[in-house]
Amino acid sequence: MDHLKWEEIRARAREVSRQAYAPYSGYPVGAAALVDDGRIVVGCNVENAAYGVTLCAECGLISSLVAGGGGRLVAFTCVNGNGEVIMPCGRCRQLLHEHGGADLLVDTPEGVKTMAQVLPQAFGPEDLSKVTEQATR
Ligand code: THU
Numbered sequence: 001m002d003h004l005k006w007e008e009i010r011a012r013a014r015e016v017s018r019q020a021y022a023p024y025s026g027y028p029v030g031a032a033a034l035v036d037d038g039r040i041v042v043g044c045n046v047e048n049a050a051y052g053v054t055l056c057a058e059c060g061l062i063s064s065l066v067a068g069g070g071g072r073l074v075a076f077t078c079v080n081g082n083g084e085v086i087m088p089c090g091r092c093r094q095l096l097h098e099h100g101g102a103d104l105l106v107d108t109p110e111g112v113k114t115m116a117q118v119l120p121q122a123f124g125p126e127d128l129s130k131v132t133e134q135a136t137r
Contacts, residue, residue, distance in 0.1 A: 013031055033096075074104065085107050
């Protein structure tokens with residue numbers, strides 16, 4: 001993916017991080033991704049007085065992707081309140097993997113990597129279908 005597109009999604013992530021609701025951690029996060037049909041989806045973290053119920057920025061992004069008609073994620077980035085690229089948490093790598101697969105490009109503080117590199121040997125939909133096929137044989 002070209003440099004300009006990366007700059008565009010990073011800018012969108014920084015922009016949406018300003019909408020974050022993070023009164024407890026004081027750590028706003030903004031996420032943005034390019035979808036295979038060319039649209040850009042975004043999300044910010046939404047915390048809760050019951051701390052464990054907090055939604056990461058990626059949750060909002062995936063919800064927006066699906067509610068907007070679905071599609072495959074092509075490139076993803078997330079940033080903190082300083083606008084610095086951060087790694088998606090482990091749970092959110094799993095969430096992103098479902099909708100982008102092993103080839104999804106993930107922005108990291110060490111440069112662009114594939115989902116296969118940041119979530120090796122991921123569990124995915126094909127693991128479920130393998131067992132389902134065996135059970136019906
Ligand atoms: N957070 C995200 O939104 N995404 C991540 O991948 C890492 C963590 C949020 C959750 C919480 O609101 C704050 O960052 C501090 O953990």
